[in-house]
Amino acid sequence: MSSRAPAILVLEDGRVFRGEAYGSVGETVGEAVFNTGMTAYQETLTDPSYFGQVVCQTAPQIGNTGWNDEDDESRRIWVAGYVVRDPSRIASNWRSKRGLEDELAAQGIVGICGVDTRALTRHLRESGAMRAGVSSRTTDADALLQRVLAAPPMAGANLVEAVTTPEPYTYVAEGAGPAKYTVAALDLGIKRNTPRRLAARGITTTVHPAGAGVDDLLSGEPDAVFLSNGPGDPATADAQVEVTRELLRRGVPVFGICFGNQILGRALGLDTYKLKYGHRGINQPVLDRRTGKVEVTSHNHGFALAPTEPGEYFETEFGRVQVSHVCLNDDVVEGLTCLDVPAYSVQYHPEAAGGPHDADYLFDRLTALIDDHEGNRLDA
Incomplete structure (x- = not known):
């Protein structure tokens, strides 16, 4: 050497x-x-x-x-x-x-x-x-x-514009058949394995820059909007929070991960705070309160959501919300599920390249959410 x-x-x-x-x-x-x-x-x-x-x-x-x-x-x-x-x-x-x-x-x-x-x-x-x-x-x-x-600290850092795509693009999986669903993804720092995991469920994903507005995201009439992971302080993402609020008002299905979980949480009225040293690794135990199962999950976040009320449920302008996932190491909020509008999120990485894959079911939950939303819309 x-x-x-x-x-x-x-x-x-x-x-x-x-x-x-x-x-x-x-x-x-x-x-x-x-x-x-x-x-x-x-x-x-x-x-x-x-x-x-x-x-x-x-x-x-x-x-x-x-x-x-x-x-x-x-x-x-x-x-x-x-x-x-x-x-x-x-x-x-x-x-x-x-x-x-x-x-x-x-x-x-x-x-x-x-x-x-x-x-x-x-x-x-x-x-x-x-x-x-x-x-x-x-x-x-x-x-x-x-x-x-x-040097500037991470608290207060707005970094998503530095990592987002400059132009929209559509991910088409190699050898994929006809798409059953379409999703518009807001790129706050998206990882490639996310549209791959969506494609495995018959979803075609169009990825949009972080500054995209509601009309941009909905221009292709997608079945849902995905809020991606990303760097920096979620307290700086006011524009993305307002876009998410408008999506909730319109009843558009929304799924967020990591930074996207914090965006959804802020849209629902929660604050964020900086963790002492964060969660970064592929071995974090998380409880899914909906199923009672414990997942070993992949994390990369230095900020977290702070519920405005103690307990598992809280009220928002969009209805009742469940704190659906919690970290068993430190009780950090790891996921939200809206009970009156079609939206949910998790703080960790279900796409999990390279593993573990305990949380892969969350992409199946998105297709179920889309199907339920379409069924309810047609019945209305």
């Missing part, structure tokens, strides 16, 4: 971790967070929800399966920086086309390896997610700390 340049990671509270350059040599600043997944690093790196974040992988060795051309969840890597303990010296997988570090370097992603990621994760759990800088250009921790402190 070639020699590596020395590198440092500096947190905004002044703690310093030293290691070696990994990926592109340079300097970057973002919000330091940790991901507990033992696999799926390619899907993590290409998830737009990680835009602006320096991601620490808690799994001790990263890069074992290299990088392929099939598992990207978007058009590029979005993380601001990458932190690993032990980069694998070889990549062994039948689909691998190149090494992880080669891809990081090609896309200009600054990383650091040789870091005690367990100590970093414990620190973030105790002190909370915070701004951090990674540099392989300098080892001057004090100077890097000043640049970290000058």
